[in-house]
Amino acid sequence: MQQRVNSPNGLNSEMFDGYDASRTFDEAFESSGMARGTYQRIIERFAGLDAVEHQRLESLVADEFRRQGITFTVYSEDAGTERIWPMDLFPRLVAAAEWDELARGLSQRVAALNCFLADFYGGECEAIADGIVPRWLVVSSSGFERNAVGISVPHRAHCNIAGIDVVRGADGCYRVLEDNLRNPSGISYVVENRAALAKVCTWLFDDHAVQPTEQYGQMLRSTLESMAPSGRDSPHIVLLTPGIYNSAYFEHAFLARAMGVELVEGRDLVVDDHTVYSRTIEGLVRVDVIYRRIDDDFLDPVSFRPDSALGVPGLLGALRAGSVTVCNALGNGVVDDKGVYPYVPELIRYYLNAEPIIDNVPTFMMWDADQRAEALGRLNELVAKPVGASGGSGVLIGPHASQQELHAARTAIEAEPREWIVQELVQLSTLPAFVDDRFEARHLDLRPFVLTGEKTEVFPGGLTRVAMQRGSMIVNSSQGGGSKDTWVLAREAL
Amino acid sequence: MILARHADALFWAGRYLERAETISRCLSYAVNSITGLRADEARAESELLVKTLGLQEELQALGPLDSRPQLVAFLLSDRENPGSLLSAIVAVRENLRSVRDRIPIELWEEANSLYLRFPFLGHENTPNDLHEVLLMVRRACLAISGVMNEGTRQDEGHAFVVVGRMLERSIFTVGLLEASFSDPRGAVDAGRMLRLTSSLQAYHRQRGDSADFLSVVHYLLHADDLPRSVVSCLVRTENCLIGLAARAQALDLARRKTALLRAHVEFGELSAAVAEAPVAALSGFASELADVASDVQIGVAAPATVTAPRLQFLRPGPFGG
Numbered sequence: 001m002q003q004r005v006n007s008p009n010g011l012n013s014e015m016f017d018g019y020d021a022s023r024t025f026d027e028a029f030e031s032s033g034m035a036r037g038t039y040q041r042i043i044e045r046f047a048g049l050d051a052v053e054h055q056r057l058e059s060l061v062a063d064e065f066r067r068q069g070i071t072f073t074v075y076s077e078d079a080g081t082e083r084i085w086p087m088d089l090f091p092r093l094v095a096a097a098e099w100d101e102l103a104r105g106l107s108q109r110v111a112a113l114n115c116f117l118a119d120f121y122g123g124e125c126e127a128i129a130d131g132i133v134p135r136w137l138v139v140s141s142s143g144f145e146r147n148a149v150g151i152s153v154p155h156r157a158h159c160n161i162a163g164i165d166v167v168r169g170a171d172g173c174y175r176v177l178e179d180n181l182r183n184p185s186g187i188s189y190v191v192e193n194r195a196a197l198a199k200v201c202t203w204l205f206d207d208h209a210v211q212p213t214e215q216y217g218q219m220l221r222s223t224l225e226s227m228a229p230s231g232r233d234s235p236h237i238v239l240l241t242p243g244i245y246n247s248a249y250f251e252h253a254f255l256a257r258a259m260g261v262e263l264v265e266g267r268d269l270v271v272d273d274h275t276v277y278s279r280t281i282e283g284l285v286r287v288d289v290i291y292r293r294i295d296d297d298f299l300d301p302v303s304f305r306p307d308s309a310l311g312v313p314g315l316l317g318a319l320r321a322g323s324v325t326v327c328n329a330l331g332n333g334v335v336d337d338k339g340v341y342p343y344v345p346e347l348i349r350y351y352l353n354a355e356p357i358i359d360n361v362p363t364f365m366m367w368d369a370d371q372r373a374e375a376l377g378r379l380n381e382l383v384a385k386p387v388g389a390s391g392g393s394g395v396l397i398g399p400h401a402s403q404q405e406l407h408a409a410r411t412a413i414e415a416e417p418r419e420w421i422v423q424e425l426v427q428l429s430t431l432p433a434f435v436d437d438r439f440e441a442r443h444l445d446l447r448p449f450v451l452t453g454e455k456t457e458v459f460p461g462g463l464t465r466v467a468m469q470r471g472s473m474i475v476n477s478s479q480g481g482g483s484k485d486t487w488v489l490a491r492e493a494l
Numbered sequence: 495m496i497l498a499r500h501a502d503a504l505f506w507a508g509r510y511l512e513r514a515e516t517i518s519r520c521l522s523y524a525v526n527s528i529t530g531l532r533a534d535e536a537r538a539e540s541e542l543l544v545k546t547l548g549l550q551e552e553l554q555a556l557g558p559l560d561s562r563p564q565l566v567a568f569l570l571s572d573r574e575n576p577g578s579l580l581s582a583i584v585a586v587r588e589n590l591r592s593v594r595d596r597i598p599i600e601l602w603e604e605a606n607s608l609y610l611r612f613p614f615l616g617h618e619n620t621p622n623d624l625h626e627v628l629l630m631v632r633r634a635c636l637a638i639s640g641v642m643n644e645g646t647r648q649d650e651g652h653a654f655v656v657v658g659r660m661l662e663r664s665i666f667t668v669g670l671l672e673a674s675f676s677d678p679r680g681a682v683d684a685g686r687m688l689r690l691t692s693s694l695q696a697y698h699r700q701r702g703d704s705a706d707f708l709s710v711v712h713y714l715l716h717a718d719d720l721p722r723s724v725v726s727c728l729v730r731t732e733n734c735l736i737g738l739a740a741r742a743q744a745l746d747l748a749r750r751k752t753a754l755l756r757a758h759v760e761f762g763e764l765s766a767a768v769a770e771a772p773v774a775a776l777s778g779f780a781s782e783l784a785d786v787a788s789d790v791q792i793g794v795a796a797p798a799t800v801t802a803p804r805l806q807f808l809r810p811g812p813f814g815g
Contacts, residue, residue, distance in 0.1 A: 068599065069591070069606045244592050256595035263595040268499050279498045281650065281742035281794055 015047050015054070016432065016439050024427035025172040026441055027092065038093050038489070041207040043432075046090060051437035054089065058434065060200045061087055070192050072247055072477055086482040087193050088433045089201060092444070092464045093208075096491040102166070102174055102448070103458035105357030108348060110162045110450045113181060113335050115351035117158035121148045121331055132350045133343045137367070140418060141340065142388045143182070143333015145296050147303055151319050151330065154227050155454055158329040161220070161291075162450040163187075163463075166358065168429035175361045175426065177445065179341060180390075181332040183293050186463035187449050188254035191216055193485040194461075209490035211460040217258025219451055219459060220291075224259070226453035227325045228288045235288035237261045238278060240269070242294050242310045252293050266294075271314030274321035290315075290326045296333060299326070338387040338421045339365070362424040366417035375422040376410050383423045384409050392476040399425065428473050433466050433482065443467045445475050446486065460488040496650045500593045501794045504651050507589035507605075508658025509787075514582035515635035516666050518628045520547060521569050521579065523689050525624065528562055538679060540565045546673040546690070547666070549577040566624065579631065583612055586638075596651060601641045608634040650741065653734040654794075660734075661787045664727035665780055667691060667714055671768075672776035674707075684710040691722040711768065715759055724764075728756035731786075745793035751786050755779070 021029035028039040035043045046054070062084055065071075070085045094102070119126050120138065128135045138144060163184025165177040194213045198205060221237070228235035241252035243265050256263035262278065269287065270277050277284035292299065298308040303316040318324045334340060342363045345356045364375035364382070375382055379398050386394040396409045413420045432439035448462035464484040465475035475481040524543045528536040540559040544550060552568075552575045559565045572578045587609040594602055611630060621627055639659075646652055674687055684705035688694040697705060697713055717723040735749035758764045758779075767775035 066610060067603050067607055069602065239595075244588065249591075253591075253594035262497055262500075264497065265499065268497050280495045281498055281501050281738070281745070282495055283742075285495060 014438065015049060015051065016043070019432065019439055020441050021430070023430065023441065024170045024443075025168055025429040027168070027429050027431045027444075028090075038095050042091065042093065042204070045204055045207070046432070046439070054434055055437075057089060057200050061089065061196045064196050064199065065192070068192075069250065070189070071250055083477075085189055085192070086468070086477065087189075087196065088442075088466060088468075088482050088484050089197065090432045090434065090439065091197065091204070091485040091487050092431055092446070093487045093489060094461075096489050099460065099488045101357065103460075105174070106162075106164050106166075106448055106450050106458050107456050108352060108354065108357050109164060109176065109179070109344065110159060110181075110452055111456060112344065112348040112351050113162070113179065114157055114159050114452060116347050117181075117329070117332060117335060118153065118156035119351075120334065121158065121329075122150065122152060122156065127347060127350055130350070132346050133340065137339055137418070138334050141334045141337040143296075143331070143335075143337050145331030145333065147316055148329065148331030152322060153329050154229070154325060155452075157227065157452045157454075159332055159335075160223055160227060160327040160329075160452050162452070163447045164450060165445055165447050167361070167426050167445045169361075169426040170429075172429070173359070175359050176344070177361055177426070178338070179335055179344065180447070182295065182328060182336050184447070184449065185248045185251055185293075186447055187216055187459070188251035189483055190449075190459075190461055190463050190486065191254070191258075193483060197485045208487065211488040211490055213459075213461055216449075216459055217255065217260075219457055220255065221259040221261070223451040223453035223457070224289050224291055224327055226455075227327055229322055229325055232288045236278075236286060237289040237291065238264045238269070238287050240264055240266065240290050240292040240294055240312075242298070246293075248293065255291075261291075266309065266311045269312040269315075271312060271318050274314075274318045274323055276312065276315065276318045276324045287324060290324060292326055292328075296330055299330070338385055339367075339418065342421065361426055364422040366413050366420040366422060372413065372417055376413065379406055379410060379422065381425060383425050384413065385421055385423065387419055387421060392474050392479055395474075397425065397473065428467075428475075431464075431466065431484070433468060433484075435468070435470075440470065442470075443473045443475065444484065461486040496596075496654075498794050500596060500651065501654045502791060503589040503592045504654040505658040505790060505794070507586055507593075508655035509662040510582045510585040510589065511635055511638055511655075512659040512662040512666075513577070514579060514586060515632055516663075517547065517569055517577070517579045517582060518631040518635070519692065520690055521566065522625065522628045522632075523686075524565065524569075525562065527686070528565070533560070536562065542673055542677055544568075545676075546670045547577055548669050549575065552577055570624075580612065583609055583631070593651070598641060598645050600645055601638065604634060604638045604641055608638070650738060653738050654790075657731050657734045657738075657790060660727040660731040661783060661790070663722055664724050664731070665783045665787075667722055667724050667727070668776055668780045668783065671711055671714060672773055672780065674711075675772040675776065683707075687711075687714065693720055693722060696720055712765065715765060715768075725756065725759045728752055728759060732756055735790075739793075742793065745790065748786050748789035748793050751782070751789060755782055755786065 019029065021033060022031050028043060029035055065084050072083055072085060116127055127133055128138065159181040161184060163180040163186060165180065166174050167177050168174055191213045224237050225235055237259065239252055239256045239261055241249060241263055243249065253263055264278055268279050270279060270284065276287040278287050294310050297304045298310040300311045300313060300315040301308045302313045319326055319330065342360065342365050345360055348354060348356045364371040366372045366375065380401065382398045384396040396405060398406065428443035428445060430441035431444055433442040444464055444466040446462050446464050449459045451457045451459065464486045465477065466482045466484055467473055467475045468480055468482045477483065520543055524540065528539045531539065537559060544553050556568060559568065568575055569578055571580045573580060575581060587605050590597060590602055590605045608631065642652065642655055670687055670690055684707040685694065687710050688697050688705060691714060693714065697710065701709065715724050718725055720726055732749065732752045735745060735752055739746040739749040764775065764779060
């Protein structure tokens with residue numbers, strides 16, 4: 001039975017009429033239907049609107065995004081179809097103390113992963129030697145890059161830009177769902193969501209002090225500058241994009257502009273004598289740091305995929321010579337592999353001698369016979385994920401799957417257990433999202449971004465993605481998901 | 495310092511922007527002028543316009559233009575026609591999109607808005623509000639030009655846009671003169687040339703008399719205060735190339751050729767050649783302008799592959815035929 005939400009402070013409650021906060025942890029409302037303290041004023045603000053006004057504001061935001069071309073591409077549709085970035089106006093709020101704890105946990109996790117990558121590619125593989133992670137698992141990962149072994153990385157910071165997907169379950173605790181240490185995307189939408197909301201709903205910000213987001217470009221630039229090869233004091237940084245038809249091209253252009261660096265394609269760079277240069281009208285100009293938004297396989301056709309026209313021939317040689325730094329480093333895919341994910345808490349204990357601040361979602365490793373038997377026995381209650389997939393593709397959500405789908409998944413897991421993990425189903429937390437003419441509870445996740453160079457910084461906020469279908473936990477924008485502005489509230493003045 | 499690819503994209507953005515404005519202006523004029531004409535007259539006028547725009551080859555694939563809707567479809571929204579308004583607008587957007595990180599947000603927004611407002615992508619029918627659409631395109635092109643001139647740094651990137659626009663503009667003006675001289679009907683209309691170059695008002699203010707064909711030709715070649723005259727375009731092109739060639743030696747060939755062409759116009763050699771054999775002289779001059787455009791592209795790409803650009807022997811072009 002649905003619990004009705006109380007009309008906050010006697011304001012017009014039609015906007016929240018029938019809001020069901022009881023299915024899982026709702027970030028804005030207690031299960032009794034009372035607004036949580038952090039959200040009280042925001043709810044009042046939205047309750048004061050009517051549906052027509054809300055729709056008008058939504059269309060203003062959509063117009064803003066359309067005019068600026070803030071889009072993403074869905075490859076499965078007509079080639080090159082650009083969709084307007086979807087944003088729900090009701091923001092996600094994170095209290096300062098809550099954020100501090102989350103940020104500490106994220107820093108800790110990325111620090112441990114960087115230790116592992118440095119140990120594995122540039123060290124003595126101590127974690128493997130000490131039995132923390134099985135060698136066969138790491139070297140069988142599709143993200144393992146043999147060519148990355150021995151390449152020195154400044155500050156041993158292999159992962160300079162990490163996007164860690166976190167969720168809150170029914171108990172309200174944050175847990176890490178996925179680590180993205182190759183080319184995490186979404187930060188541009190974080191900044192643009194804020195800019196659009198501040199433009200269209202300025203009044204929303206009257207009651208809160210919110211940490212700003214527009215400083216990301218400078219934070220990223222400082223991080224990349226700190227990654228320059230030694231002796232390069234004013235490094236020439238470029239951002240390497242696959243080009244205008246890439247799904248994340250908007251973000252690439254956004255970041256290049258925000259940092260004040262050139263947005264280059266592979267054909268703009270050339271390697272001569274193990275040094276990378278950009279082709280300018282005045283001649284070749286040495287490049288020191290490449291923030292690449294191209295996967296490993298496409299970076300250098302000489303060393304990787306020979307059919308790739310996206311990369312730079314000879315780049316690997318320049319990397320080995322130490323004349324250029326590529327961020328994120330080559331081979332980070334081993335820790336993106338969901339097969340390595342279950343070992344991260346142990347890696348934190350091993351390298352940092354500390355307990356993980358943020359837990360993993362309980363995970364069954366399918367290559368372990370006992371765990372496999374247990375998971376397959378109740379697959380209809382669990383979530384099965386291919387270890388190498390991203391964007392929600394190939395994920396089987398047990399309770400929503402047909403018998404046929406469950407059978408197919410069992411067969412696939414039995415055939416290639418290394419390729420699968422199975423996790424407990426997390427009932428993702430919910431937040432109000434505007435659907436048709438009122439707010440309804442919708443599931444969401446959060447992707448905060450962690451920058452690591454000489455030092456580690458967690459960008460305040462992150463990309464909140466929301467599943468716009470009732471009951472759905474698929475938050476990916478390519479599958480109909482939306483987004484929200486994420487507000488990290490500033491600390492109260494003492 | 496500008497990437498070679500960015501320079502190339504900005505050069506082409508300038509060319510296509512100019513082309514979009516030119517096509518919309520020509521189409522506005524043509525739709526009015528052929529209304530009420532006999533079928534054979536309308537066809538001749540349409541073909542003259544197509545020739546002016548240098549689209550004869552594209553038209554050959556389509557066949558003769560027998561009706562106004564056919565002309566509109568061909569010039570407005572034919573995806574197969576690289577010289578259509580649609581193709582030009584798409585190309586402006588794509589080129590600016592590829593340099594989105596280095597141009598002002600307002601400039602990108604204007605170009606993107608023009609693309610989004612162009613209302614009949616994929617349709618071949620004449621829209622009922624054709625004149626409104628064409629007016630919208632011209633205004634948008636002016637807005638984009640305004641942001642380019644007033645809202646951007648006057649750096650190398652801006653210089654490449656100007657070079658692209660001015661070369662495209664001069665090629666059109668020369669093409670218009672050539673097409674007018676070669677009109678088989680023999681009824682060359684000086685007013686038409688002035689309207690297609692938005693120069694009617696300026697001409698009458700300066701000359702104050704009725705438009706005589708040869709004086710209009712002279713005006714469109716020599717008027718140094720007319721933005722669409724050939725000499726104005728070449729002076730602006732040369733000024734930009736002087737700055738660019740000082741930084742990129744490979745562009746010096748284009749600068750020198752431009753200077754030579756400008757001198758030929760200023761010192762009357764082109765006019766003399768036109769008086770003798772107008773079509774051949776103008777056709778030769780148009781080829782020289784196209785060569786300069788190619789040299790700009792070659793100059794942009796050169797530093798990555800050639801450390802010391804090879805300079806060609808320069809000589810006057812075969813204006814006289």
